[in-house]
Amino acid sequence: MWGETVSFVFPILQRLSTMRELKQTQALITKTGLTRHPYLMAKLIAFSALSTSGSLEHAQAIFEEASMDNYFICNTMIRAYSQSVFPIKAVLLYNQMQCMNVRSDNFTYRFVLRACARVLLRKEDERHDGSVIAQKGAEIHCRALHSGLVCDHFVQNSLIYMYSQCGFLNLARRIFDEMSDRTVASWNIMIAAYNRISDFDSADLLMQSIPVKNVVSWNTLLFRLVKMNDIEGARRLFEEMPEKDAVSWNSLIAGYVQNKDYRGALELFHEMQVNGVEATEVTLISVLGACAETGALEIGRKIHDFLKQKELKIEGFLGNALVDMYAKCGILKFAWEVFNGMRMRHVSCWNSMIVGLAVHGYSVEALELFSAMEKGVDDARPNRVTFIGVLIACSHNGMIEEGHRFFSRMIGKYKIRPDIKHYGCMVDLLSRWGLLEEAHQIIKTMPFDANCVLWRTLLSACRVHGNVELAEEAFRRLADLEFVRDGDYVLMSNIYAEANRWNDVGRLRREMLNQGVLKKPGSSQIEVKQLNTVLN
Template identity: 40%
Template sequence: MIRKQTNDRTSNRRRPKLWQNCTNFRTLKQIHASIVVNGLMSNLSVVGELIYSASLSVPGALKYAHKLFDGIPKPDVSICNHVLRGSAQSMKPENTVSLYTEMQKRGVSPDRYTFTFVLKACSKLEWTSNGFAVHGKVVRHGFVSNEYVKNALILFHANCGDLRIASELFDDSAKAHKVAWSSMTSGYAKRGKIDEAMRLFDEMPEKDQVAWNVMITGCLKCKEIDRARELFDRFTEKDVVTWNAMISGYVNCGYPKEALSIFKEMRDAGEHPDVVTILSLLSACAVLGDLETGKSLHLYILEKASVSSSIYVGTPIWNALIDMYAKCGSIDRATEVFRGMKDRDLSTWNTLIVGLALHHAERSIEIFKEMQRLKVWPNEVTFIGVILACSHSGRVDEGRQYFSLMKDMYNIEPNIKHYGCMVDMLGRAGLLDEAFMFVESMKIEPNAIVWRTLLGACKIYGNVELGKYANERLLSMRKDESGDYVLLSNIYASTGEWEAVQKVRKMFDDTRVKKPTGISVIEEDDDKLMMRYLLASESESRSRGRIS
């Protein structure tokens, strides 16, 4: 039974035992039902505790908290802050900004806590314009000097706002807080100012675990691998975040073998991997084609999943396994993981379609057709995989159809990667004139990859005139790629035009571009380069609300 509380709530009092015991969804709903039965839904103190628990104490109940909040006619700032805080810490921090806007419409005046949560969300989302708008409101409400708000402002500006403003805010009062030091250090490193970041790190009066991890991560983002390794070796209190920083950093910097080596050190040190570790290691195995290590990781995942399913059976892990098996050539295992998944997202379908595209094109297209039958809505990545599969299986007519389908049925505007796939498909089929006309009719400016793809097709089919034109366009964009000169030289050589070959070689020598030792330009290498380019990660666009 819930009794009506008569005392005013304060932000720093101890929570009643009833709410301390509210740690799961079932208990939360039971307490909510009791509140309704006892007619206490009009008591903001009681409802505030309910929303606090749903927002911050009970896993997976944040959506429930939002529904409760929507039902309150006149919430106070404390209740708003509970939901803001929970949203800022969630996987969808954009809800924080929407809620803040709604809060203003309801006439609830923000306090210092409000601004810290909203600024944190803007920092995570890198919503610069919104963050500046919030900064303006902070000034208007007179909270700039508040230490917590100032730290939140430093975090925002260091992360994605104006680094100069962050530096100005980083005054003597801010320097008393470790979080401000870490924010500034991370901000400089993120902007590529690694020397300034290192200077701040050296000046830091107290280097805690967060500071070390921030600096190691910053060095790796700037490709300062030796500096990162030096810091890593100096740090004696490594946690799983530290190990993950080095492992993922090595993978992202193109050193997958070193990533696996660090993992061995991690296990020898007695540290247990988490989901982030496993995802990075699967990526390393995919790059290396290390099927055996990948299988071992799969067994480890299954073993841990049987003990802690909430951690190890998430969709991202299974998607990474599909990607690893596909890139290691184990298509049956990739398909087996796919078929065994209970919950598939769009990334799951895309991973398998793209993974099959190069060497198992028919199966790739079959998966896409199954996706259509199940009415799973594709995106731009899906069609990159499908058109690539058509290219590698010689299905030109189908490729044309899918390109039109993407635009006409799914309203997906082709990007440079789709155009590149189409040029690759037409070029492989020997339809060089059509490929050239396609490039000329593109709605966006062709990039170097498109022209090089056409140049490669000209080399295969010995089309000197078109190859020369493609090369001219290519060299107008870049003159530092030895492969471009080699391709044109090979086109002339294939037709016996040795004088032209000598001219190309002279052009090559005049540019002083060095050809990498032991590398020849062959079709397989071009395939790998094309795939790496097509699957380069893109930042997803988010809808950005405007804060008035």
């Protein structure tokens, strides 16, 4: 009964290129009563979930209206979530399929196993530890075995990837060794697994035994050099590679960013464009990270304009990167614009916005946003980075009681164990507003040794609030931890001078000379020539 209408709609679905066209086609499908047609709905979901012009939120909305009996539709959503910033949603959807006895095929297992691995890879939610995810992966392995699909090489490759990410490399290697038909992908996944744990001898043995090397094999070796921070070696290999793809360029750009050579990353991005290699989402995420760290706002805005012009989706990792770039560049208006335009915001996106507001002095707005996050607007659970932003907001606005309350809530409600950055925020909050003894007490009672940052924070506050005795202890502690910097000598000298202890000022200056410490002259930096980066 659907024949003629379906034959009319099907070619339209094949030509979709924007969300505007998808919504028009969806309206036509609704009007003609085809919303229960499994294949048409699957095509709508596939474009919305997987296309660079799509929207994962819209795909989810269509999925909720469709029937879960269609395993192809479920697979499409699991695949989309497994590639997104929400891999745990793929695992939850798989669980729902099992509860409803929806059929699973080799694609189901392939996508959900990848999702399990990526839940661990992101390591942003402390509720999802390695042992729990490994147990889930093992359960999926058993189901694949029971269904007779465990011999599918795509499923086997996904099992190798999942077990290696969970830390069970022996199980990954056993599956690899028992495979009767290994593809080059199988070899590459296993080699990458050894590289990930720095077992380079095993990786090299496999690399020597691989029957055929492809571009992925070379990319695996390139990634290894990047991981070792051997950026010069990575660049040499990159130049010598017999073939390159976008992943090759992305790996090297990410390497420059990882080594804080942001200018080099931007120049390599420009070179990538000149060579006619199309930038991927991963490329743009790395480049936006470099823009954020260098303040290269114009390049970041060009990327944003390019995405809007091409009607490409701004969500997930890319949306997070844009928010972070604008926030770090101090352009909070545009950060808000991107943030509010995203319909499915990951915790990292909330963190970028909260930290950006806090750092730039918008403490009230940062805490209001945190409150909205706690109310479950996006089902985003605060993590340790969130609380760093919250504590910075309290510090900048002198909210001492609130800072103590948030610190306790982090431990009590969210079961997050404070690290040295959280203690540093508390020391900054107390020091900034004159509670030096309380700040000193936190440093002394922390469950780990204080670093130079904490003692330097206390030393700076001692000058503001005129506490010479505590400043002397902080200075001594700094000297115990590292070679004292010129700035520390100058700071301590100024503290003595303001206390009219001129003999100590003279002593410090002589000590600087004896140690060969010279005061560096002040300097500032401006960008004279903007890097010419063009997106095609």
